[in-house]
Amino acid sequence: MKLLIIGGTGFLGRHLTSLALDWGHEVTLFNRGHRQHPDWRELTQLQGDRDQNLDPLLGEGLHWDLAIDTCCYDPAQAASLSAALLGRCERLIFISTISVYRDFARPEMDESAPLHQVALGESASDYGPLKVLCEAEYRTRWGERLCILRPGVLCGPFDPTGRLAWWVQRVQQGGSWLLPGEGQDRLQYLDVRDCAEFVLRAAEQQLGGIFNLVKPGIALNDWVERLAARLAPATPIVPEWAPWPALLAAGVEPWQSYPTLLPNEQPEYAGYGRISAEAAIVQGLNFRPLEETVADVAEWLAGAPDAAVAAGITAEQETRLRQLVR
Structure with a gap:
């Protein structure tokens, strides 16, 4: 074409x-x-x-x-x-x-x-x-x-937003990790290469209409475990779960502080991470494993010292938050 x-x-x-x-x-x-x-x-x-x-x-x-x-x-x-x-x-x-x-x-x-x-x-x-x-x-x-x-949220090598890059770097640091909720809030990333493949399939098939392009969401506790298993931090991750209300009162920002994470317990976000892409899946939308995406982002970051990394919570902010929510 x-x-x-x-x-x-x-x-x-x-x-x-x-x-x-x-x-x-x-x-x-x-x-x-x-x-x-x-x-x-x-x-x-x-x-x-x-x-x-x-x-x-x-x-x-x-x-x-x-x-x-x-x-x-x-x-x-x-x-x-x-x-x-x-x-x-x-x-x-x-x-x-x-x-x-x-x-x-x-x-x-x-x-x-x-x-x-x-x-x-x-x-x-x-x-x-x-x-x-x-x-x-x-x-x-x-x-x-x-x-x-x-x-939805795209991730992969050359991502200028650095949202997945933040999670990769934080997992690589290992150690105790202050995290919101109880681990059931959902993230819904899509590898940019899976998105690109569907764009070309839509072109070749002359598709019309509207299609959501999102990967099925994953609960935060599973997300952290799978990233840690793939990235193998030197110091094991030890999650410390803190209630969303306490973190929000202490200045944590939905979407920003933990990039793209929203409190599903709030009614306006109850469906986030559960958006359907069934129409696109029927037409050939495929998903590569999360572990492959994470490994490729980690490799890209290792060779690109100037790559963007989202400004999520820093180690200093995390320490301060621990004191505030105890």
């Missing part, structure tokens, strides 16, 4: 581009040209800023079977890109996010769950509502030729 990838050099786009080339697709990249990678061969690079100049997409004879937009976050971007590509491109895949959902109160929520209530034409500033507007803009312009993919 002739693929046009908008973005395509950072995280998901990096893995997607490499995989598309490995699978034999003809790839054109459109981005600002900030990154290039030596293993990328036989691709066309169109340099431009989607917010300022789409002229490189308008060259004579340019035509693609499918465009994949990995980075749209403003409905004006969706409108301008559509205007440039309609007539030059047959189909479009938009990488959206599960942040479009209004809340995470319901377990097993699927693609029909309520979205943030914002109408096309209204202004929005938050990430989730903006993505809702982007979806609506693309749906209006592409109709049945559109596929919307809603990934």
Whole structure:
């Protein structure tokens, strides 16, 4: 297939581009040209800023079977890109996010769950509502030729958020570890390479519709045990469970302090970690083992001293919290 990838050099786009080339697709990249990678061969690079100049997409004879937009976050971007590509491109895949959902109160929520209530034409500033507007803009312009993919938290090598990297480094430190709740709160990560594979399957199968891309969640106690077993810290992990209310009162922030972890005991988060991806699984979404993802992230971190690591709780903060919650 002739693929046009908008973005395509950072995280998901990096893995997607490499995989598309490995699978034999003809790839054109459109981005600002900030990154290039030596293993990328036989691709066309169109340099431009989607917010300022789409002229490189308008060259004579340019035509693609499918465009994949990995980075749209403003409905004006969706409108301008559509205007440039309609007539030059047959189909479009938009990488959206599960942040479009209004809340995470319901377990097993699927693609029909309520979205943030914002109408096309209204202004929005938050990430989730903006993505809702982007979806609506693309749906209006592409109709049945559109596929919307809603990934959850992606992880893997080259992750600029460093969220899984924080967990890897903390497990590698070993020792006593102050953790929230009773170990039953759930995390729901997806390896970025599994996401990239499904994007290309959707392209090849000409899928339409909407698909959540998330891996079945895992309880925090199991998460810690499996990471420790794979990473084998020199000093064994000794979890110290503390009630969420006490930690929250002491300044712990949901999602931030323990990256992507939310207190499922709170009604608005009761369904987080239990989001359904059954529709995508039926269409071929696969999951590599957690241990493989963790090992690859640890290897990447070892060779990339400047890699981003999320700013979760530090050792000093953990010590202070122990004193406050006793």
